[in-house]
Structure formats: structure tokens, C-alpha cells
Amino acid sequence: MFDAKSQDNPMDVAVCPMHAPSDHPKIKPAKVGVLLANLGTPDATDYWSMRRYLGEFLSDKRVVDYSAWVWQPLLQLVILTKRPFSSGAAYKSIWNEEDNESPLLTITKKQTAAMKSRLEDIYGGEVVVDFCMRYGNPSTKSKVQEMIDAGCQKILFFPLYPHYAGATSATANDQFFRALMQEKWQPIARVVEPYYQDTAYIDALAQSIETAYAAEETKPEILVCSYHGVPQRYLREGDPYHCQCQKTTRLLKERLGWDDTQIITTFQSRFGPEEWLQPYTVEEVARLAEKGKKNIAVCAPAFSADCIETLEEINEEIKESFEEAGGEHFTYIPCLNDNDAHMDALSGIVQRNLRGWLD
Ligand SMILES: C=CC1=C(C)c2cc3[nH]c(cc4nc(cc5[nH]c(cc1n2)c(C)c5CCC(=O)O)C(CCC(=O)O)=C4C)c(C)c3C=C
Ligand SMILES: [Fe+2]
Numbered sequence: 252m253f254d255a256k257s258q259d260n261p262m263d264v265a266v267c268p269m270h271a272p273s274d275h276p277k278i279k280p281a282k283v284g285v286l287l288a289n290l291g292t293p294d295a296t297d298y299w300s301m302r303r304y305l306g307e308f309l310s311d312k313r314v315v316d317y318s319a320w321v322w323q324p325l326l327q328l329v330i331l332t333k334r335p336f337s338s339g340a341a342y343k344s345i346w347n348e349e350d351n352e353s354p355l356l357t358i359t360k361k362q363t364a365a366m367k368s369r370l371e372d373i374y375g376g377e378v379v380v381d382f383c384m385r386y387g388n389p390s391t392k393s394k395v396q397e398m399i400d401a402g403c404q405k406i407l408f409f410p411l412y413p414h415y416a417g418a419t420s421a422t423a424n425d426q427f428f429r430a431l432m433q434e435k436w437q438p439i440a441r442v443v444e445p446y447y448q449d450t451a452y453i454d455a456l457a458q459s460i461e462t463a464y465a466a467e468e469t470k471p472e473i474l475v476c477s478y479h480g481v482p483q484r485y486l487r488e489g490d491p492y493h494c495q496c497q498k499t500t501r502l503l504k505e506r507l508g509w510d511d512t513q514i515i516t517t518f519q520s521r522f523g524p525e526e527w528l529q530p531y532t533v534e535e536v537a538r539l540a541e542k543g544k545k546n547i548a549v550c551a552p553a554f555s556a557d558c559i560e561t562l563e564e565i566n567e568e569i570k571e572s573f574e575e576a577g578g579e580h581f582t583y584i585p586c587l588n589d590n591d592a593h594m595d596a597l598s599g600i601v602q603r604n605l606r607g608w609l610d
């Protein structure tokens with residue numbers, strides 16, 4: 252019954268006359284979607300926008316896994332009455348006023364455009380490239396629906412986190428599959444694996460560090476690789492995030508030809524009373540200054556795009572902690588964002604994952 256050449260489009264009425272009643276739904280030419288995903292960001296810095304965003308984020312059990320009976324009253328009645336003000340002020344200090352959006356959103360848009368141009372050069376109009384957020388806008392559900400409406404019968408979902416964590420990659424994937432749940436004709440789905448040890452990613456990080464070091468009059472004495480933290484308990488319960496971060500630092504050290512005195516791993520952004528992965532960046536930079544290191548550099552390999560955690564926390568709070576303890580020269584090395592080496596690395600990963608779908 253099916254024309255072998257048209258297998259990608261089995262409901263095509265032209266090749267399937269038995270399925271061609273007058274009210275048969277219109278079928279668009281088959282396409283492949285590549286959907287990039289990042290964490291999300293508030294729509295604005297006012298109290299209610301911040302509360303909406305933080306409420307959605309911190310209600311995700313992949314992020315905070317306490318029982319809802321214990322967590323929700325604390326979240327709704329205590330945390331969400333205060334944190335929207337302090338986080339809103341922090342976002343305000345880094346806000347992209349020109350486009351009236353957060354830096355994470357601006358950079359994700361640029362990454363998407365760079366990915367689109369690379370993939371269209373290779374695959375032409377058969378590929379549809381877009382991005383979505385796990386929390387806030389544009390939502391995963393709306394973007395999956397747009398791809399389906401554009402005729403994507405296959406979707407490659409790419410969480411833009413180099414390292415797997417339940418709180419990031421897994422919850423992004425959950426949201427993607429949730430968005431497919433109500434589809435009568437569900438697209439074929441693939442998700443991209445974490446890329447913490449991808450050679451081109453390590454190379455892009457190394458190049459960005461070499462460039463930053465070359466621009467300094469005096470070479471930093473040590474590079475601090477500061478990764479977003481998670482509660483230590485998540486590691487004991489089986490989350491491999493910590494090990495993947497350690498491996499990125501080791502590969503970076505090997506690629507740069509350095510030794511253990513020149514590069515260390517730390518964790519930032521502790522939230523709540525539990526112990527998180529250690530050493531904490533904010534304390535470690537102060538210890539370094541107290542031990543006599545006057546000139547340090549900090550990079551953030553777990554973030555594919557600069558965001559509040561890098562622009563505000565590292566480049567303001569953590570810098571201050573270093574300087575208050577006697578440090579003199581603090582260099583923040585920006586995330587890879589939409590730089591060419593990074594986008595080549597990410598597009599290489601996408602191309603490998605599209606094999607068999609688009610060749
Ligand atoms: C409360 C627990 C949190 C866990 C666990 C967590 C893990 C985690 N997060 C990222 C990446 C990002 N987090 C960002 C912001 C952010 N993270 C938390 C809390 C947890 N994150 C909060 C409350 C916030 C909001 C800001 C604040 O109020 O402090 C962002 C930035 C978003 C932006 O718009 O700029 C990113 C990116 C990773 C990689 C991770 C675990 C591995
Ligand atoms: Fe976070």
C-alpha cells in the first residue's frame with residue numbers, strides 16, 4: 252500500500268488513497284526538528300514575574316526533592332515572599348535593557364541562530380531549529396507543538412547542559428516527553444547525551460581560557476573551574492553530576508598541559524540548609540587569597556550560556572569574597588555562549604545524533 256520512497260510520510264494521501272477521506276487532515280512535507288533547551292528565566296525582574304518563575308522552578312521535584320507537604324508551605328509562605336525581591340535585584344543588575352530580557356535568553360537566541368545557520372548549510376530546509384526553556388518562556392510544550400505544526404515527524408531534543416544532573420538534563424527531558432503525551436501522532440524522539448567529555452567542547456573551553464590568559468598582563472596563578480552545585484545527598488543517591496564535572500576539569504587540565512596546582516574544581520550557588528557539593532567557590536576563592544594568591548581566574552564550564560549564576564554570582568559576589576580576603580586581580584572567563592568553537596562543537600554533537608535521520 253505504501254510507496255517505499257514516501258515512507259517518511261505514510262499518511263500522504265497521494266500514496267495512500269485508502270486513507271483519503273474528504274476530511275483527511277492535511278499532511279505537511281516531513282521535516283526533522285532540532286530543539287535546544289535551557290533552564291529558563293523570568294520574563295521581568297518585578298516581584299510577580301520573579302515569583303512566578305521561581306515558584307515553577309522550585310516546585311520541580313527534580314530540583315528540590317522534599318515531600319510536597321513539607322516543602323510547599325515553606326516555599327509559598329516563606330521563600331517566595333522574600334527571594335523574588337533579592338533575586339529580582341540581582342537580575343536587574345545584569346538585565347539586557349536593550350532587548351528587555353535576561354542575558355540567558357539573549358544568548359540562547361544567538362546560539363539558536365548560529366546552530367540554525369550551520370545545520371541549514373548542511374541539511375537545507377529539511378531541518379527546523381528552535382529553542383525552548385524548562386521553566387518560563389518560551390515553554391517546551393509550545394515549541395514542541397510549533398515543530399509538530401511545521402511538519403516535524405522526528406525531533407532531536409538537546410538539553411544544553413554539558414553535565415547530566417537530575418535537576419537539569421533529566422527534568423528538561425521529562426518536560427519534553429510530557430509535551431508529547433497528548434499527541435495523536437507522536438513524533439519519533441531522540442535526546443542528546445551529556446557532552447562533558449566531548450573533545451570539541453573541551454577544546455573550545457581550552458581555547459577560551461588560553462585567549463583570556465593571553466590578554467592578561469600577568470598570568471593568573473590558578474584557574475578555578477566553578478560548577479553549579481547540587482545537594483551532596485543527590486550524589487550519594489546516584490546522580491553522576493559531580494563525577495562528570497571532575498572529569499571535565501581533568502580533561503581540560505590535560506588539554507592545557509597543566510598540573511594540579513594550576514586548576515581546581517569548586518561548586519557554587521548553594522541553596523537551603525543541606526550540605527552541597529564542595530568545596531564552595533565563594534569560600535575557596537577567599538582561602539586562595541588568604542594563602543597568598545593575588546591573581547586568579549574563574550571559569551564556569553557547566554553553563555553553556557552566561558546567566559545570573561555567572562554574571563552576578565561569580566563576577567560580583569564571588570569576586571567580592573576574593574577581594575575582601577586580600578585578592579587583587581580577579582578574571583572571570585565568560586561562558587562559551589555563541590562563540591564559533593562552541594557552536595561548532597554543539598553542531599558536531601547534533602550532526603552525530605542526526606545520523607540515520609538526515610545524512
Ligand atoms: C534549589 C536548588 C537548585 C538546584 C539543585 C539547582 C541546580 C542547577 N541549576 C543549574 C543551572 C542554573 N541555575 C540557575 C538559576 C537558579 N538555580 C536555582 C536553584 C537550584 N539550581 C535558583 C533558585 C536559581 C534562580 C536564581 C536565584 O534566585 O538565585 C540558572 C540561571 C537562570 C538565569 O536566568 O540566568 C542556571 C543556568 C545547574 C547546571 C544545576 C545543576 C547541575
Ligand atoms: Fe540553579
Ligand SMILES: [Fe+2]
Nearest residue numbers: 493494495497
Ligand atoms: Fe564523583
